[in-house]
Amino acid sequence: MTSKKRSNSDKSAILNLHRQPKKTTIGVANKTAPPQKISYSVAHAIPGRIRFRIPRLVIDCEYADKLKQVIESDSRTTNVRVNATAASIVINYQPGIISDDQMRSHLVNLIQTAPNIVVPTQATAKSIVGVIFDAIINLIDSTRNINKARNAIVYHRFRTDGWERLLSGAKTIIKRLKSAIMFVLPNKRGDKVGLQPFKLQAAGVDDAL
Template sequence: MTSRNKDNSNKNIIPARSRSANKTASSIANKTTPAQRISYSVAHAIPGRIRFRIPRLAKDSTYAEKLKQVMEYDSKLTKVRVNPAAASIVIDYPIGTITDEQMRSHLIHLIQTAPDIVVPTGVTAKSVVGTVFDAVIHLIDTTRNLNQAHNAIKYQRFRKDTWERVLSTTRNIIKRLKSATMFILPNKRWQKRSKPDDVGLQPLKLQAVGEGDL
């Protein structure tokens, strides 16, 4: 074989190898990694209560908190208790609204999808009252600044007039009232109870309940 033929042969081999490598890389890139399934087991179950053992609760605090929030937000559940040390979660639910099988299926769905569900932030009484007090204090500060600027322009100096005394006294009273109110108010979370679809949950089929069962 002449040197020219050898060169042509090498030129044909290199692109073929390159195409093969690119095809393999493309094939690997196109493969999507399946979502990791969260392992669980039912440790105990009676009508109205079920306890799951979930190993991830003991090693993933973010998942534990999110699963707790998701279940607390669910209007079909009455009580949720998470024990990360024991890697378990206990859920109480009312009897008679749906079957135990449906409830178990629903809870398993929550366990698996909790990392992907966005839970609305709970609102507390303290946060609402604190926001109102802060807005009033901000309004008083703005009014004081305007009054001080007016006095500086008019008298060419800082002058503590009646308005300044009233606003300053009112601000101090409101700050003390805020501190006392925030100390007294409970830190209870207010959450809007909405349909399961609002938090990415699948709706369940409810069984008919007679008037005598309500």
């Protein structure tokens, strides 16, 4: 009788163990941390001009560049100056279009959302020319490889024929021409070639103002 009672108690214990709800473990990595709020203060403000003090400007040049570009892209701003050493940004805007309080709220929103903005690379004449020359050089290399493979199949060995000499010489000329043109062309963001103004997008940026 004692053995039967023990076996029954063991079975009931196993059944209770299976009936217990399983605990779900949630890793810390799965928890999405809220975005870090960027600290700021208004150092000076008059109609049409406001200066913010933002400590992050001192340590994060990428953020400073993004913030400057996104504010400059606003049609209501006329001038933006960033002084990273002083952790300040001065913004001049057109007064009268919206109220100063609305403009201040809009700029504060941009300050907070600037880290999430993807700034497209502005193509310059130098970068476009570089891409074109690189494409030509890659085409020459591909043609040379095809010619080498054909020679290996036909002659069963590597053979420097007229095509190989021609393509090799053309590649040398193209590379020298590229170096000369890239040296002459300016390397400024303002030297854009027929590009439409880029549009910055970020979650939470108020476009309705």
